Amino acid sequence: MDELDRAIVNGLQGGFPLCERPYAEAAARLGTDEATLIARLRALLADGTLTRFGPLFDAVALGGAFTLCALAAPPDDFERITAIVNAFPEVAHNYERAHRLNMWFVLATEKPEGIADAIRRIEAATGLAVLEFPKLDEYFVELRLTA
């Protein structure tokens, strides 16, 4: 990653222009040109530095629903439980964490009523209790990562 890549990652996390030639406009701000910026973005996406490039939608504002859930998978059965949980399309992210509650996943559904249904089906498929941690209040200002 060179200086231009760093400037792209740090400087383009928001505020990408809404105009006919947005890459050209953003490139000018970064001191480069349209073709170079597009090529750099393509490379940063290909090597995994960027997860994606474009609009970040707020699923809740779009009418969908999200919730954080956790379960305690028996350590010697962890891989099997992981496969069962991950097979649910409603499971968007799933992390193993060092705790008795060792599996933490985010459920995302198009409608709020889909959440309870997905939890019931995950509990039935795994035979494990799922704890639900819906957000009750939000306090964060969006994180800007520095490369």
Add this chain to the structure above:
Amino acid sequence: MNDAELVRALQVGLPLVPRPYHAVAEALGAAPGEVTVRLAAMLADGRVRRIGAVPNHYALGYTANGMSVWDVEDAALAELGPRVGVLPFVSHCYRRPRHPPEWRYNLFAMVHGRTRAEVAAKVAEIAALLGARCRAHDVLYSTRILKKTGLRFGI
């Protein structure tokens, strides 16, 4: 073109071509300027949080990701939650329900760092800020990403 079609078309990302919004409009059979007009409206009302690059924490070296959880007096949360949320190293700071006796914590703050020591130092800063109105805390480090897909939404 309706908003749902636009969201679906853009979830994979903005096309990497000189006129990306025109390309999306054309794919959806809409007038060239319609995509930017709709995105501007979605930015204004919060359906779009931002437009730009979404970095991969891990690729940038932020490999220590600790979910810090705090048992804070309920009456103090409205004051203390926002003070934790504005810390530059905290993302996704939420009040969430307790599940006693298994789970006593009601404040969740995701802390990102390049090492666990860095995360631990940041967690100590939060502990100092919360003071006596926090009765207990823990940090759950992620040990593995089991799934990260499909979902293109910010949370």
